[in-house]
Every structure is written in C-alpha cells, then in structure tokens.
Amino acid sequence: xNAQDLFRLNVPQGExxxxxxxxxxxxxxxxxxKARLETEVRAVIACPENFVNDPLRGxxxxxxxxxxxxxxxxxxxxxxxxxxxxxxxxxxxEQACRLPVTVAGALMPDAHVGYGLPIGGVLATxxxxxxxxxxxxxxxxxxxxxxxxxxxxxxxxxxxxxxxxQAETRFGVGANFRQRRQHEVLDADWxxxxxxxxxxxxxxxxxxxxGSGNHFVEFGLFTAHEPIHDLxxxxxxxxxxxxxxxxxxxxxxxYYSKRAVEQSPDLxxxxxxxxxxxxxxxxxxxxxxxxxxxxxxxxxxxxLIHRHLTAHLGAQVLLDLENHHNFxxxxxxVIDGAARDVIVHRKGxxxxxxxxxxxxxxxxxxxxxxxxxxxxxxxxxxxxxGAGRVMSRAAAKKKFNWKEVNRFLRAKGxxxxxxxxxxxxxxxxxxxxxxxAQSDLVTILGEFHPxxxxxxPPGERPED
Numbered sequence: 160x161n162a163q164d165l166f167r168l169n170v171p172q173g174e175x176x177x178x179x180x181x182x183x184x185x186x187x188x189x190x191x192x193k194a195r196l197e198t199e200v201r202a203v204i205a206c207p208e209n210f211v212n213d214p215l216r217g218x219x220x221x222x223x224x225x226x227x228x229x230x231x232x233x234x235x236x237x238x239x240x241x242x243x244x245x246x247x248x249x250x251x252x253e254q255a256c257r258l259p260v261t262v263a264g265a266l267m268p269d270a271h272v273g274y275g276l277p278i279g280g281v282l283a284t285x286x287x288x289x290x291x292x293x294x295x296x297x298x299x300x301x302x303x304x305x306x307x308x309x310x311x312x313x314x315x316x317x318x319x320x321x322x323x324x325q326a327e328t329r330f331g332v333g334a335n336f337r338q339r340r341q342h343e344v345l346d347a348d349w350x351x352x353x354x355x356x357x358x359x360x361x362x363x364x365x366x367x368x369x370g371s372g373n374h375f376v377e378f379g380l381f382t383a384h385e386p387i388h389d390l391x392x393x394x395x396x397x398x399x400x401x402x403x404x405x406x407x408x409x410x411x412x413x414y415y416s417k418r419a420v421e422q423s424p425d426l427x428x429x430x431x432x433x434x435x436x437x438x439x440x441x442x443x444x445x446x447x448x449x450x451x452x453x454x455x456x457x458x459x460x461x462x463l464i465h466r467h468l469t470a471h472l473g474a475q476v477l478l479d480l481e482n483h484h485n486f487x488x489x490x491x492x493v494i495d496g497a498a499r500d501v502i503v504h505r506k507g508x509x510x511x512x513x514x515x516x517x518x519x520x521x522x523x524x525x526x527x528x529x530x531x532x533x534x535x536x537x538x539x540x541x542x543x544x545g546a547g548r549v550m551s552r553a554a555a556k557k558k559f560n561w562k563e564v565n566r567f568l569r570a571k572g573x574x575x576x577x578x579x580x581x582x583x584x585x586x587x588x589x590x591x592x593x594x595x596a597q598s599d600l601v602t603i604l605g606e607f608h609p610x611x612x613x614x615x616p617p618g619e620r621p622e623d
Contacts, residue, residue: 160183160196160197160200161180162176162180164197165179165180165200168200168201168204169204169229170204170223171223171226171227171229171425173226173424173425174222174225174226174424174425175219175222175223175226175425177222178218178219178221178222178223179200179219179222181218181219182200182203182215182216182218182219183196183200185215186199186215189215199216203216203219203220203223204223207219207220207221207223207224208220208224211224226425227259227423227425227426228259228260229259230257230258230259230426230427230430231256231257231258231259231261233257234253234254234256234257234261234264235256235257235261235262235263235264236256236263236264237252237256237263237264237265237266238265238266238537238538239252239265239266239270240265240266240267240268240538240543240596240597240600241267241268241269241270241593241596241597242268242596244266244268244270244271245270245271245272245277247272247277248266248270248271248272248273248277248278248279248280249266249270249277251272251273251275251276251277251280252264252266252270252276252277252280254429254430254433255275255276255280255282255292255433256282257430258284258289258430258433258435260284260285260286260287260435261282261283261284261285262283262284262285262494262499262501263282263283263492263494263501263539264280264281264282264283264539265280265281265508265537265538265539265541266279266280266281267279267280267281267507267508267538267541267542267543267544267597268543268547268592268593268596268597269507269543269544269545269546269547269588269593270507270547271547271548271549273294273506273507274291274294274295274432275289275291275292275432275433276289276291276292276294276433276504276506277506277507278506278507278547278548279506279507279508279543279544279547280292280504280506280507280508281503281504281505281506281508281538281539281541282503282504282506283490283492283494283501283502283503283504283539284435284501284502284504285501285502286437286438286439286502287435287436287437287438287443287502288435288436288438288443288446288447288450288487288502288504289419289433289434289435289436289487289504290412290415290416290419290434290436290446291412291416291432291433291434292433292487292504292506293412293450293485293486293487293504293506294412294484294485294506294507295408295409295412295413295485296370296402296403296404296408296409296485297403297404297408297411297412297450297453297454297457297485297486298403298404298408298450298453298454298456298457298458298483298485298486299401299402299403299404299457299483299484299485300401300402300403300457300458300461300481300482300483300484301399301400301401301481301482301483301517301518301519301520301527301544302399302400302461302462302464302465302479302480302481302518303381303397303398303399303400303478303479303480303481303518303527303529303607304397304398304465304469304476304478304479305381305390305395305396305397305476305477305478305479306395306396306397306398306469306472306474306475306476306477307474307475307477308395308396308472308474309396310380310394310395310396312396313378313379313380313396313610313611314610317574317611319472320378320472320611321574321576321611323468323471323472324376324378324468324576324611324613325576325613326471327464327467327468327471328368328369328376328464328468328613329367329368329369330368330369330370330371330374330577330613330614330615330616331370331371331615331616332370332371332406333365333406334365334368334369334370334615335364335365335368336366336367336368339363339364339366340366340367340463340467341366342366342367342459342462342463343459344366344455344456344458344459345359345363345366347452347455348452349362349452351445351448351449351452352411352414352445352446352448352449352452353414354407354410354411354414354415354449355407355411355449355452355453358406358407358410359407361406361407362405362406362407362456365405365406365407365460366456366459366460366463367459367460367463367464367467368402368405368460369400369401369402369460369464369615370402370403370405370615371579371615372582372615373401373545373582373614374401374402374403374614374615375399375400375401375402375523375578375612375613375614376398376399376400376464376468376613377398377399377400377523377609377610377611377612377613378396378397378398378399378609378610378611379396379397379399379527379607379608379609379610379611380394380395380396380397380607380608380610381394381395381396381397381529381605381606381607381608382394382395382605382606382607382608383395383529383604383605384603384604384605384606385604385605387478387480387516387529387604387605388478389477389478390477390478395477395478396474397607398465398468398469399518399520399527399607399609400461400464400465401520402457402460402461403453403457403460403485404453404454404456404457404460405456405457405460407453407456408453408456408457411446411449411450411453415436415442415445415446415449416432416434418436418442418446419434419435419436419442420434422434422435422436422440422442423435438502447487450486450487454483454486457483458481458483461481465479480516480517480518480529481518482509482510482515482516482517482518483510484505484506484507484508484509484510484544485505485506485507486504486505487502487503487504487505488502488503488505488510489501489502489503490502490503490539490540492536492539492540493536503539503541505541505544507544507545508541508542508543508544509530509541509542509543509544509601510532510540510541511530511532511533511534511535511538511540511541511542511600511601512532512534512540513532513533513534513540514531514532514534515531515532515540516529516530516531516532516604517529517530517531517532517542517601518530518607519542519543519544519545519590519593519594519601520545520546520590520607521545521546521587521590522546522582522583522584522586522587522590523568523573523575523578523582523583523584523609523612523614524567524568524571524573524584524609525546525584525587525589525590525591525609526590526591526606526607526608526609527590527606527607527609528590528594528601528603528604528605528606528607529603529604529605529606529607530542530601530602530603530604531601531602531604532600532601533599533600533601533602535599535600538600541600542597542600542601543593543594543597543600545587545590545593546587546588546589546590546593547587547588547593548586548587548588549586549587549588550586552579552581552586553581555580555581555582555583555585555586556579556580556581558585559580559583559585560580561580564580564583564584564585567583567584567585568584571584572610573609573610573611573612574610574611574612575612576611576612576613577613577614577615577616578612578613578614578615578616579614579615579616582614
C-alpha cells in the first residue's frame with residue numbers, strides 16, 4: 160500500500176496520511192502479513208477510537224480523530240446579489256462554502272476579491288470563527304453625525320471646515336497625535352489576548368486617527384427623505400467617516416490567522432486562508448474577546464473624530480448613526496428549515512436586520528445612503544458595505560492622472576483635500592446600481608453627498 164491507496168480509503172491528506180504510511184511500514188517491519196494489511200488499515204479508519212492506546216496503531220488512530228472533516232464535495236447553498244461580479248470573488252465564495260464548518264452564505268453586489276473570503280462575503284459557520292472571514296481591519300465602520308449648521312456654510316465658509324478637518328484628523332500608516340487623545344476604551348481589559356496586551360500603547364498612540372486605503376473623513380450635505388429618529392426630513396450638513404481598528408486590529412488578525420492555519424494543517428492549499436478556530440477552544444475564545452475589543456476600539460476612533468470636529472466647529476448634534484463590518488456575530492437563523500445558532504461573518508458587508516439603520520457609502524464623488532434593513536433571510540440579514548472596487552490599486556495608478564480626476568471632481572462640486580490616485584471615483588462601481596441590486600435588502604431613508612473630502616495620500620505619516 161502507498162499514499163494513493165490511503166487517499167482511496169478517504170484518509171485525510173497531511174498528518175493522517177503521514178501517520179498512516181508510518182503504520183504501514185512498522186506493521187510490515189514487525190512481520191505483519193502483507194495480505195492482511197488493507198484489512199488492518201480499514202479497521203483503524205472505521206473505528207480509530209478503538210486503537211488510540213495501541214502501541215502500533217495509536218498514532219495513526221489519533222491523527223484520524225484529530226483530522227478536520229474534509230471539504231464538502233459541493234458547496235452549501237448561497238445566493239448572489241448583483242450582476243457581473245468578479246469570477247475570482249465568486250470562486251472564493253464557492254471555496255468558503257465548501258468548508259465543513261460552513262452552513263450558509265451570501266455574496267453582496269459590491270463583492271470583489273479579498274483574502275480568504277471575498278469582500279462582500281457573508282458566511283455562517285457552526286461554532287467556529289474564521290479570522291480571515293472577519294478581515295484584517297477588524298470592526299471597520301462608517302459613522303455619520305448630522306449638525307445644526309446651515310447648509311450654505313459648507314460652501315461659503317469652506318476654509319473653516321478645511322482647517323477643522325486638518326486640525327482634528329490624522330491619516331496614514333503610523334499616523335498619530337503628539338498629544339494623545341483619551342477615551343474610556345483605554346480602561347477596558349486589554350489583557351484578553353497577548354496581542355492586545357502588547358499593542359495597547361500602539362493603540363493609544365493611534366487613538367482617534369484613520370488609516371490608509373479607502374478610509375476617509377468628509378463633510379457633505381445630507382438629505383433625509385423621511386424622519387430618522389428625531390431628525391425631520393430636510394437638508395443638513397453632516398460629517399461622514401470610514402475607518403477601523405488601525406494597526407492593532409491588523410496585528411490581531413495576523414496572529415490568530417496564523418494560529419488557525421497551525422490548527423488545521425491538513426486543509427487544502429486553496430482553503431488555508433479560511434482556517435478556523437473552534438469557539439470551544441482557548442484560542443477561539445481569545446480571538447473572540449480580542450475581536451470584540453477591536454470593535455470597541457474602532458468605535459472609539461470614530462467617536463473622537465466626531466467629538467473633536469463637533470467641538471471645533473461649535474456645532475450641535477442632531478443625529479448620530481454608525482454601523483460596522485469586518486466582524487463576526489453570534490446570531491440565530493433559519494437554515495434548511497430549522498432555526499439554529501450560528502456565527503455570521505460579514506467581511507465588507509453591512510448588518511441589515513429588519514428595522515436596523517445603517518450607512519452604505521459610495522466614493523468621494525458619489526452619494527452615501529442611510530438605509531433601513533429589511534431582514535432578508537437569504538442574505539443572513541446583510542447588505543453591501545459600499546460601492547465595491549472595479550480595478551486594483553496598481554491598475555488605477557497606471558490608468559488615471561490628477562488632471563482628469565480634478566476636472567471630474569470639480570464638475571461634481573467636490574473639493575479633495577488629500578487622497579491617492581488608487582481611490583479616485585472611477586475605481587468604484589456605480590453605487591446607485593449597487594443599491595438597485597439590493598432593493599430587497601434595504602430601504603433608502605436619505606442620501607449624503609460629499610463636498611470636502613480627506614483621505615490618506617500614499618505614504619503619508621503625519622504627526623501633530
């Protein structure tokens with residue numbers, strides 16, 4: 160017998176196959192009957208628990224018991240929203256739905272390729288959490304504050320708003336305020352994980368700042384089509400921000416995704432980035448606690464940005480909304496006709512349970528939408544988290560130049576304070592088409608149109 164014979168007998172590849180080959184060699188060296196070899200192997204495969212203490216067969220038996228279930232031959236059912244989605248993103252969703260721990264999935268209309276799970280992917284699993292299905296920027300979120308400022312001030316007193324946003328925000332890798340900002344999140348238990356413990360000072364240094372990539376802080380005009388909480392319909396000045404848990408969140412993802420891969424050495428190469436941690440394990444509980452702390456930390460970053468800009472401009476808050484993505488939730492859903500408790504990962508997807516309010520941004524020159532979820536069960540109560548990219552960052556830098564981009568922005572009435580070419584409006588899908596594709600997932604309550612936009616230029620590392 161050889162490794163191919165073990166594969167034919169459904170022995171998992173990796174450690175179990177290695178232990179199986181070791182048993183075969185030792186069995187023969189001990190004078191075992193070659194004619195009985197396959198019968199002996201089949202016996203261990205059929206009931207490994209009966210052989211764990213056997214000196215010859217024990218290691219093989221234990222490896223079979225510890226091996227993860229093989230990937231599904233067919234993916235679990237999932238539904239796509241939108242059209243013309245990247246084939247690579249759909250393939251990533253297919254692979255995620257082949258995991259033995261997956262019970263349901265959905266792919267949003269803004270989907271594009273990510274690490275492991277595609278951006279816009281929603282995945283429900285059975286009592287396990289997948290770090291890369293949560294994402295690198297854990298708990299990335301969008302927050303909007305509506306003020307009592309007269310809408311005409313946004314144009315007439317634009318320099319005042321620009322000075323405020325320059326003074327009260329920081330962008331880019333390593334961005335920080337020389338005089339550190341304070342928030343009660345620093346009083347939380349940062350010892351829930353070795354990663355959060357070791358990165359607490361780093362997190363404090365970056366408190367109240369935004370990262371690079373598609374993170375932004377912008378002023379604009381918000382039109383409420385109907386009452387939203389206590390806000391009457393009408394046009395208002397609003398502040399919108401998008402960012403997450405900064406370098407500490409990325410460190411949490413990196414550490415626990417590596418630990419997950421170590422826990423599942425037999426996963427096929429194409430599924431390695433979807434390695435999971437059981438929530439019955441110490442590592443799984445540790446990651447979960449760190450993820451939830453990163454949710455509080457990301458919320459604190461936004462709270463400080465909005466608090467300081469509100470105070471700087473002397474404004475009064477009329478409405479405060481936010482929602483997050485890149486997270487995992489413990490939820491109850493009806494799957495295959497039965498209600499069950501599952502872990503729902505929303506990587507670049509917005510919670511959209513019935514009646515839940517959320518914000519779905521477009522680009523620096525297209526609207527963001529305040530929405531109310533409709534609780535569609537096939538989407539696992541989810542919706543898109545934005546417009547979704549149509550090209551890579553490298554391709555965008557090669558294709559566009561600032562002369563044509565600035566002409567486009569002026570036509571849209573947008574003043575760009577800073578950004579990289581890889582974030583210009585043309586690299587994103589048409590947000591109105593995305594919203595139309597998910598009209599069964601959310602109801603639009605209002606629109607925010609950007610007017611003054613700040614993002615991180617490439618390589619920016621500012622300090623106060």
